[in-house]
Amino acid sequence: MHEPAVKKILYWCEHCNVPLIGRTCSCGNEAKTIALLQPYDIRPALSGDRNRIIQLLRSQYGEVPVPKVILLNKTGGYDRAELVISNGDRFGWLTFDPVTRTYSLEIAPEALPFLVQHISKGVIDLGNHIDLKAEKGRIGGKRFPLKEPVPDGQVIVTANGKYGTATVKDGYIRIKELLPVLPKVYPDPGWETVIAKNAYHLKNLERNAVRTIKRHMKDRPLVNVSFSGGKDSTAAMHLAKKAGVEKAFFIDTGLEFPETIQFIREQGVEVISKGDNNFWQVIEERGPPGKDNRWCCSLLKLDPLKAYLDDIGPCVTIQGNRWYESWNRAGLEVTSQNPINPLQLNVSPIRSWRAFEVFLYLWWRKVPMNPMYEQGVERVGCYLCPAMLESEYDSIRRTHPGITARWDAFLEKWAKKRQMPDAYISWGLWRWHTLPPKMRELCRNMGVFVNDDFTLAKKDKKKESGRKTRKV
Template identity: 35%
Template sequence: MAGIKPFEGALDHIFWCDSCNVPLISETCGTCGATARQVRLSPPGDVRFCSPYERTIIRNLFERDFGCDPIGERLVLLNKIPGDDKADEIIIDGYTIAVVYYDLKEEGYKLDLRLYGAKLLMALTNKKTVTVDVPRNMHLSGKGIKGSTVVDTSPDIKKDDIVLIRVNENFNGLGVAKADAENLKDASQNTIKIRKIGGGSIRLNDKLSTLEDAVAANRKTIEAMEKDAINVIKGVVSQGKNKELPVTVSFSGGKDSLVVLNLTKKAVKKFEAFYIDTGLEFPETTKFVEDTAKEVPVKIEKAGKAFDENFPAFGPPAKDFRWCCKVCKLGPVTTHLSQFKKGVITIDGKRRYESFQRGGIDTVERNPFVPGQMSVFPIKDWRAIEVWLYIHMEKLPYNELYDRGFERIGCWLCPAALQAEYVRMKELHPDRYGEWQNKLHKWADESGLTPDYVRYGFWRWKSHPNKMLNIAQEKHIPLKPSYKSGMALDIIRGISPCTLGGYSIEGVLRLPNKASTERLLEMLKTIGAPAYSEDLDVILVRMPKGKGTAKLFAGGQIYASANDKEEAGKLFENTIRQVLRASLCTKCRICVRACPKKAIRLDGHIKVDEKRCDHCGRCTRGCVVARYYDRLINKKQKPDFSGHRPYPVPKNISPR
């Protein structure tokens, strides 16, 4: 995966057949044989069909803002684009007419019109319309125009409204009002900011197509994609020693895992799906999984009350502090897969169009976080529209949450979810929402944070992005807790036999300031080969010569395992020292000078050349902040080494 750019070679368009009025994933229509028109997509291009719930929102917005409904019963595509929260391009009849987005500040959906949308609305409404008298050959896009050019205006316009700009029948566009309707003719100032204007008009297609029409027009292409995906699965499971490995399907109750489950049924004779019940699943998801389990073998692993048991120690999980993944997901997954002593092949529904982080996944990968697991991603190059075309072509029952406003399916309180989805969850399950809000407000109160900290979703980050910082500044919401937490190291489990063989030790390290993932990865290169899982927010470090592995979780948990007790203890200590170095680095350059291989340099923060580093440890021994470990371990709670000294202990400490 190294060197691969996210979305390298990814498609930035679909096609549209004007004869059949359907979207196509290839240039030739499978129904009429016509060559289709190309429709450009903003990246990442994971275009999908509009759900019934989203259709209602869009209709209501057009009717509220412009007094008309341009979409009716037409096929509508939504293309996810970057934004502060949920944001999608709206495509009808092969034209991008607007963007619908959730406004975090105003806590509601809004429309951002596009030129095609403005031209379309000109024939449907007189609301929010301004007629101007300007020369047609004048370059207007992006310019302000004076009130003296305004000929007429509808009375419903308020300052900052998006308005339709009419010059004549075939030359029009859109802009932003800089005053209320009664002041738009003020000749002393620019009262309209033109956003985009141009010639031509848009007329909707007379043909109203259906989802079934779209499936029919794309059937041959989807069947070819299905065949390729099945061949990927067959190719992996039939290779050499892979023939001896059991086949599992990672089933989440979502659309992508539903597709790979169906593909696996067609590709292999014997397999078992597994589902991780985190204890935080939507009731709709639980029911869908249970219904699916009546048709295919699905093994359900439960996390029980792991979330509630860990919440007092860690508080709410966050996008950059996903301790919940470790206790609610990775733990049950490892438990389930540990039964396969010789390894296991897992068919997984990850797709590279889902996010920039997944943009470079390979078809087959070894999972460094679950020993012995080989993951296969047969639909990694599929887009959401192709997933949905396949589901409807195969007539597969799917999770009802997709029709009720959710683009992705996960835990109902997941901090990685969009705020718009979180609000929707409140509408669907007010009791659960209320319980979670009470829990958040209690935590915020104990942390010296205001109710608005919870209301606007600030709990979903530890380090807030600019969009949230702007909201906090505008609404005067403090973001820092009133208390200061110091450093602490608690040993959860002293050195003990590991379920997968060898020995392990586990602890929790709490620091007032957490190092970035980038800095941690650099520092961990001094002891081994680190790898990062964005999905789980976990770093895994493999030691040289197979001397063990360490895992660092977002919640501060550090888990070290090795073949013997001494190596496990040394690894645990050394891993914590690197976290301390990354988090508390003073940029003193002692480690740079101490390295005999010149593998370390200071460039903003410590950078390590893994090709030069031989893991000699001199940089750690010379680091002042790494010695904080000795202070942290000198507590009432000391590691239980069962009478062994797994690594050098300071003289004033004896094994418990």
């Protein structure tokens, strides 16, 4: 399959210190490029994300200032793993450990010119622990014993006027690299400045998307918008309205956040009732849906959608699907027929947008969006969706205990009945029927056994005779 023209870099104006959609800034300067990590999607750090970064950064290094404009580039890991970008470069890596259920922020060397002038703790002078004169050549990449106790984790190190980052574990320090660092002061614009500097690019995105909708909106007798309450469908609906599309629908799965339902009501969208889907009865027999067994989508979304489409007849549906959301959507065309109902033609006017463009566009046009995003939630669909990160569900347990309690009670009952180990719930392993390689690696590292078919082994199965299990 031909690889779509995904954007693998981020543009940044060093003069204005703002991220850009295009190569040039409205100030007239050419932008530098920052390489992104797969799947190349980037999004602004909103209130929940930024507060977490502030808390982690200051707990490690003291009352350092934090830039207003921060972007997050998601990448692969056991759970949440994001490259943090700010001040026109890599700032660090934000990760969530599903085993310890804690976040960590690892500082990138590129952030040191900004940080070294402000840090008040978390800095180790290597001269107090290492005989620097006796060490010939580079000490970067080497491991040394510490003379005094230092808590495990990442630290900033200094020696002979140079700075670097290092990791402390069990009384030893491993130094990554030491380099000369010149303190640097950066402009600290807000998102309103980012929007202003990108206005030209946003106008072009809007113009092209509206043209796409107008080009196809009459390909069927009816035209509507599929609205989920998320940011992408919010942008798609706003663009569709500009093109003259008036009708939008939302499928209520019965498992939505209260904030989403309220947001839907405020938009005046037609709500397709969940009907009698019997979800809570079905899971008693089928068990929890998984990322590799999304039977819930058929029951809660596709079946009601098919009934709705059968009722209204042939139609064009504007949707907010994007290339960067998943590998399955990376080759999404402008138009595609619904395989379940060929009478529906789906149109994806923002398929080439990243989350960065989506948020900027909504802010630029002052379009209201689902308030869940400000809480640090990236997905605002069903609150128990297996595609959600465990870090997100960990947050939702605290913010929405009223809706998560029933699901947690079911998981506990299901795990007990099938003798699943504690990791089934506590690490979020219920989200897979067949564990993917990264989670098998985690199980192997932590001594949790996996069956030969890569399903999670029962509790204490390693003690049973005549059964094959392995740490794979």
